[in-house]
Each structure stands twice: as C-alpha cells, then as structure tokens.
Amino acid sequence: MPHPPDSDRPVIDLRSDTVTQPTDAMREAMMSAPLGDDIFSDDPTVNALQDRVAKMFGMDAALFVPSGTMANQIAIRSHTEPGDEIICHQLSHIYLYEAGAPAAISGCSLRLLNGDRGMFTPDDLRAAIRPVDQHFPVSRLCVIENTQNRGGGSVWSVDQIAKISEASRELGLKMHLDGARIMNACVASGTNVKDYAQHFDSTTICFSKGLGAPVGSAVAGNKTFINRARRFRKMFGGAMRQSGILAAAANHALDHHVDRLKEDHENAATLAKRLSKNPKIKVDPCETNIVYFDLNESAGTAPELEAKLLQNNVRMLALGPQRLRAVTHLHITNADIDHAAKIILESIGT
Numbered sequence: 001m002p003h004p005p006d007s008d009r010p011v012i013d014l015r016s017d018t019v020t021q022p023t024d025a026m027r028e029a030m031m032s033a034p035l036g037d038d039i040f041s042d043d044p045t046v047n048a049l050q051d052r053v054a055k056m057f058g059m060d061a062a063l064f065v066p067s068g069t070m071a072n073q074i075a076i077r078s079h080t081e082p083g084d085e086i087i088c089h090q091l092s093h094i095y096l097y098e099a100g101a102p103a104a105i106s107g108c109s110l111r112l113l114n115g116d117r118g119m120f121t122p123d124d125l126r127a128a129i130r131p132v133d134q135h136f137p138v139s140r141l142c143v144i145e146n147t148q149n150r151g152g153g154s155v156w157s158v159d160q161i162a163k164i165s166e167a168s169r170e171l172g173l174k175m176h177l178d179g180a181r182i183m184n185a186c187v188a189s190g191t192n193v194k195d196y197a198q199h200f201d202s203t204t205i206c207f208s209k210g211l212g213a214p215v216g217s218a219v220a221g222n223k224t225f226i227n228r229a230r231r232f233r234k235m236f237g238g239a240m241r242q243s244g245i246l247a248a249a250a251n252h253a254l255d256h257h258v259d260r261l262k263e264d265h266e267n268a269a270t271l272a273k274r275l276s277k278n279p280k281i282k283v284d285p286c287e288t289n290i291v292y293f294d295l296n297e298s299a300g301t302a303p304e305l306e307a308k309l310l311q312n313n314v315r316m317l318a319l320g321p322q323r324l325r326a327v328t329h330l331h332i333t334n335a336d337i338d339h340a341a342k343i344i345l346e347s348i349g350t
C-alpha cells in the first residue's frame with residue numbers, strides 16, 4: 001500500500017520534530033541506494049555519509065549510529081573512565097532523557113550547572129572543577145548542547161563556545177557537542193557548522209529530528225577517538241549491516257532539508273507571537289523551532305489544554321502542570337500554524 005500523501009495527514013502534530021515521515025523523494029533515495037555490509041566497511045552509502053559528515057564538521061572521521069542517544073553515549077564512553085565526572089547543564093538531554101546512561105554505561109557522575117536557557121559561562125565551569133586529589137572524581141568532559149532543547153531551543157554563539165572551550169583546555173577537560181539540532185543552530189545564527197565544531201573533541205548530529213530522516217545520527221572526532229567509538233558502537237549493539245538504506249535518507253536530508261529549517265524557525269516565531277498576544281499565556285523567547293509557553297491558571301492546566309487540542313486534531317506536549325511545548329518541522333505549514341494558534345486561543349478563552 002502506498003504511504004499517505006502529506007496533504008492527507010489529518011493531525012497537526014507539534015509534539016516534536018521527530019514525528020516526520022520520509023518524503024517521497026527521500027523514500028526513492030533510500031530504495032535506490034547502493035548497499036553493502038557496513039561491519040566490513042563495505043556499504044558505499046554509509047561510507048559516503050560518514051565522509052561527508054566528517055568533512056562538514058572539519059573532523060578526521062565520523063560514524064553512522066542508530067540514535068542520538070547512542071551517539072552521545074558512545075562519545076561519553078570513548079572519552080571517559082569509570083569514576084570520571086562529566087560537567088553539563090542541568091537541562092541537558094544526556095542528564096534528563098538518556099535513562100541514566102552516563103552512570104549505567106560509562107560509570108560517570110554528572111556535575112550539573114545552572115544558567116539561563118540551558119547555558120553556562122567559563123566561570124561556572126571553573127567553579128565546578130575538582131582539584132587533583134585522590135578524594136575527588138576526575139573532571140574529564142564538558143558537554144554542550146546546541147541548540148539547547150529544554151533551554152528553549154536556544155542557540156549558543158561561536159564566541160560563547162570558544163570561551164568555554166578555552167577554559168576546558170586550561171582545566172584539562174575534553175569537549176563534546178550534543179548537536180542533535182546543530183543545523184538549527186547554524187541556520188538560525190548564520191554559522192558554518194565547522195566554526196562550532198572546531199571547539200570540540202567530538203560532535204553529534206541527528207538526522208531524525210528537523211532534518212526529517214526516519215532513523216540515524218552520526219558522531220565525529222579525530223582518528224583515535226573514532227577507532228575507540230567504533231568498538232563501543234559494536235559493544236552497544238549499534239553496528240549495522242546494510243545500513244546504507246538509512247544513510248541514504250540522511251544524505252538526502254543534508255542535500256534538501258537544511259536550508260528549509262528557516263521555514264520551521266519562521267513558523268515557530270509566528271506561533272510564539274500569536275500566543276504571546278493573549279495575557280493568559282507567557283511565551284519563552286523563541287530562537288529556533290521550539291516554542292515553550294506557560295498557561296495562567298485561569299486558563300486551565302497544560303494537560304487539559306493538551307486534551308482539548310487533541311480533540312481538534314492539534315497535538316502538543318504538556319511538560320508540567322502549566323507548561324507546554326510545540327515544535328515545528330517539515331510537515332508543518334503556515335496554514336497549520338494559523339489553525340493551531342486559533343484552536344489554542346479558542347480553547348483557553350479570552
């Protein structure tokens with residue numbers, strides 16, 4: 001049976017940019033991709049994607065992996081030893097949403113930093129660092145997320161990152177970029193991805209978020225790092241065989257779905273603006289494709305609004321008693337945003 005065309009999708013699904021389905025052109029690219037056994041390094045489509053991602057980041061090499069979580073956890077395991085400490089923001093994906101993996105898989109503890117919109121400063125980092133002493137864990141790795149999801153889809157500037165990286169070098173820390181949405185950061189700030197990546201020892205990118213591929217992420221770094229990462233990918237069960245069928249979708253996404261991220265950003269900004277006109281809604285600053293907002297209690301609760309929206313075929317996530325999130329993506333049009341804003345405003349009354 002053919003898959004339903006985009007225009008037949010009845011629900012305006014703003015829960016996440018992970019809900020996208022491959023376009024017809026992407027499916028064609030997947031079906032016609034030359035394949036081989038990637039564990040023998042024989043898959044030309046995977047090899048092409050990995051070379052391309054390495055070049056894009058200005059790194060020696062890259063590995064294609066099943067998920068963003070695995071990309072982060074392979075990087076963490078490759079950089080650390082059990083007992084080490086990782087420094088990151090308390091709103092980090094690696095802390096909030098990866099099932100405790102740094103502790104379970106790598107035996108690392110997390111030192112959590114505060115700061116507006118998921119960001120921190122070199123001084124925050126310096127204050128968190130442990131002296132060299134047998135009592136203390138070894139502070140080994142600093143992780144930055146860009147864009148910062150729970151921070152509001154916020155965008156780190158190259159300058160901010162350069163300063164954190166400089167402090168990390170002084171302190172003997174490695175730097176890892178959780179770049180699940182790094183292309184959103186690049187498009188929003190007009191930055192070349194290399195300019196971000198030069199400040200890191202390892203970087204990731206997700207193809208299955210705003211880029212619209214069904215599966216897959218990549219992790220990049222220098223040769224020594226990637227050799228270790230390849231072993232851990234195997235150990236974690238993430239080495240795949242004819243995975244070129246998936247890498248083809250990622251290649252297609254890099255060809256066709258990067259520049260268009262600006263449409264997602266425009267749509268998110270429009271939604272934020274429409275909602276902010278209602279005094280019962282407090283909207284966080286919107287920098288990319290993620291809109292967080294809080295409902296005044298007189299407008300009911302977030303789960304109540306989530307349920308009302310669903311009855312009207314609009315989907316969003318309630319993330320707290322009064323807090324909701326909407327994320328724009330490939331399948332969301334101007335008209336959808338108009339309609340969704342209208343339904344939200346009608347649902348909470350004036």
Ligand SMILES: *Cc1c(COP(=O)(O)O)cnc(C)c1O
Pocket residue numbers: 067068069070072093094145147149178180181206208209217
């Ligand atoms: C989605 C996401 C990931 C990885 O998620 P997977 O679902 O495992 O692909 C990692 N970091 C951030 C910031 C994310 O938003």
